[in-house]
Amino acid sequence: xxxxxxxxxxxxxxxxxxxxxxxxxxxxxxxxxxxxxxxxxxxxxxxxxxxxxxxxxxxxxxxxxxxxxxxxxxxxxxxxxxxxxxxxxxxxxxxxxxxxxxxxxxxxxxxxxxxxxxxxxxxxxxxxxxxxxxxxxxxxxxxx
Numbered sequence: 001x002x003x004x005x006x007x008x009x010x011x012x013x014x015x016x017x018x019x020x021x022x023x024x025x026x027x028x029x030x031x032x033x034x035x036x037x038x039x040x041x042x043x044x045x046x047x048x049x050x051x052x053x054x055x056x057x058x059x060x061x062x063x064x065x066x067x068x069x070x071x072x073x074x075x076x077x078x079x080x081x082x083x084x085x086x087x088x089x090x091x092x093x094x095x096x097x098x099x100x101x102x103x104x105x106x107x108x109x110x111x112x113x114x115x116x117x118x119x120x121x122x123x124x125x126x127x128x129x130x131x132x133x134x135x136x137x138x139x140x141x142x143x144x
Contacts (some may be wrong), residue, residue, distance in 0.1 A: 007089075032109045034135065036085060037077035041091045044074040044079045047083065051118070061119035064126050068116075071128060082125045083118065084108075090132035103140040 048068055051057045068085065075091040077084045094106045110129040118126050 031111050032133075033112060034107060034109050034133075035079060035082070035129070036105050036107050036138075037039055037079050037082060037094070038096065038103065038105045039078065041075035041077055041094075042094055043074050044068060045084060047076045057076065058117070059119060059127060061117055064116040064118050067114065068126060070109070074128075085126065085128045086130065086132060090130060093132045093134050095134065095137055101142055105138040105140075107135045109135060 018122055043058040046063060051060050051065060051068075070100075071085060074085050074086060077086075077094075079089070090110070092107060096106050097104055110132045112127050113130050116126045
């Protein structure tokens with residue numbers, strides 16, 4: 001009788017553990033967002049230099065640029081309205097290529113670690129992301 005009770009307790013603990021693992025996985029998915037980028041990655045330091053010197057970015061948010069400087073050596077992708085910053089290990093998960101006769105976009109999911117505004121009309125959000133997972137690549141061929 002004692003062995004049966006111990007076996008039932010072990011089975012219940014195992015089921016409870018599996019349930020907790022499932023809850024952990026599903027909550028992780030809720031924190032993920034899907035983003036789209038194109039082109040090769042740029043060095044963060046070069047992007048910061050451009051923001052500070054190019055009239056195109058006139059009126060940028062100083063606090064956001066200071067935050068960008070604090071991230072150190074990272075890589076940047078430009079999307080339509082966002083500047084997306086990530087580590088080399090995450091950037092290397094994307095398959096982006098530069099080509100002359102096609103437009104290539106990479107779609108990926110990630111977690112946003114920090115979200116700031118640049119405050120310009122062109123780029124509104126500066127996102128620092130982690131845990132990049134490549135989803136797919138879209139290729140649009142230019143008509144000749």
